[in-house]
Amino acid sequence: MAVLVTNNAWGELAASVTATTPLLTLKSGQGERFPTAVEGTSWFYVTLVDEQNNLEIVKCTARTSDSLTVVRGADNTERHAFNTGSRVELRPCAALFNDKLSHDEWESARDALKTDFTNTMAETTKTITATVESMQSAMSNDYVTTAALDKALSEKDTANDEEFLSIADAKKTYLPLTGGTLSGALKIEDNAASGLTMRGGDLTISKKTVNNQSLGGNITAAGTIKGETIRSTSDRRLKTAIVPIQDAGKIIDKLKPVGFKWKSDGHASFGFIAQDVQLVIPEIVHGDERHGYAMEYNCIIPFLVAEVQRLRKEIEELKK
Incomplete structure (x- = not known):
């Protein structure tokens, strides 16, 4: 302007x-x-x-x-x-000269910025070029060309390749019998349903933080999870915004306990429908229409305890 x-x-x-x-x-x-x-x-x-x-x-x-x-x-x-x-x-007038001076200063600053940018780009180009040349030189010393590799493989005796596996290939293909670390996903398929058995050891699944995002730590099962004891983490030091449950009775009145049969095997059971519970206590229902819903059954216990405590107090008052 x-x-x-x-x-x-x-x-x-x-x-x-x-x-x-x-x-x-x-x-x-x-x-x-x-x-x-x-x-x-x-x-x-x-x-x-x-x-x-x-x-x-x-x-x-x-x-x-x-x-x-x-x-x-x-x-x-x-x-x-x-x-x-x-x-x-x-x-x-004064405003005329002040505006003209501001415009001239802006053009001068713009020209100086152009010069700095040009010089910086030139230096950056030199640095990148030198880095690429250095990498090319290192690659020529550390890597073999495709032609040389093909020649070496064609001269190699391959008579026993189908019967034996090299040590290097075995380390890449199989886990060791003891110890070892697996990186990446592991998939186990077994048509005989024998599954994975562990003896004398514990299975520990922990979360991993990547880019300030907590990943993993979950167990997802399509069938039954069995065990002597199931423990839920409940340390006060891991919780915040702790408040008493209010109006537990009103919430319990809205829950709909039902009996049902599982479509997968016809097994009869009792419980709740996650979509119904979501209307009452949405915090304990997880999932979506595409992947299905699940709910935290243990979270209903505090509402039951709160209502029992209220009823006990009411009974005591009636006794008096």
Whole structure:
């Protein structure tokens, strides 16, 4: 954006204006003496003077023919009303020089930035080129070409390849009998349903933090999970925002215990429908329509205990 100037630009008001009128109309044909300002792109300053020597500087932000769109009271001048015939002159003013100086400083800073960017890009290009050349040199010493590898393999005796596995390939293909670490996913398929058996050891599944995101630590089973004891982590130090359960009875009244049979094997059981519980206690229902829903049955126990405690107190009061 730039401030505009021109020589011998003057005119007279074709109509009187108040102290707040944002549009000045010059006498016919006089608008061509002034620069063409475009809203949001360029502007110029004009001075209004009347017969009583009232003076006001305004900022013209757009000119269309003989009409000037202006901001009144510019450059710390007071707004006035002006009669028809008052002079409209493009005079030098402080605001003009200040805007011109700011524009020049901006262009100078832009040119300096261009120079710095060009120099930086040149240095970066040199560094990248040197790094690539160094990597190419290292690769020529550490790696074999495809042609040389094909030649070496064609000369190798492969008579026993189908019966024996090299030590290097065995380490990549099989886990050792003792110890060892597996990286990546492990899939076990067994048509005889013999499964995975562990003796004399514990199965520990822990979470892993990657990029500040906690991953893993879950067990998902399509069948039954059996064991002598199932323990839920419940340490106070791992919890926050602890509050007593209120109105447990109202929540319990809305739950719908049901009997049902599993579609997978026809086994009869009792419990709740996750979608029904989600309407009452959505915090303990997980999943979605696509993958199915599951719920934390243990979380219903606190509501039952809270309601039993309330009923015991009520019974004690009735006894009294």
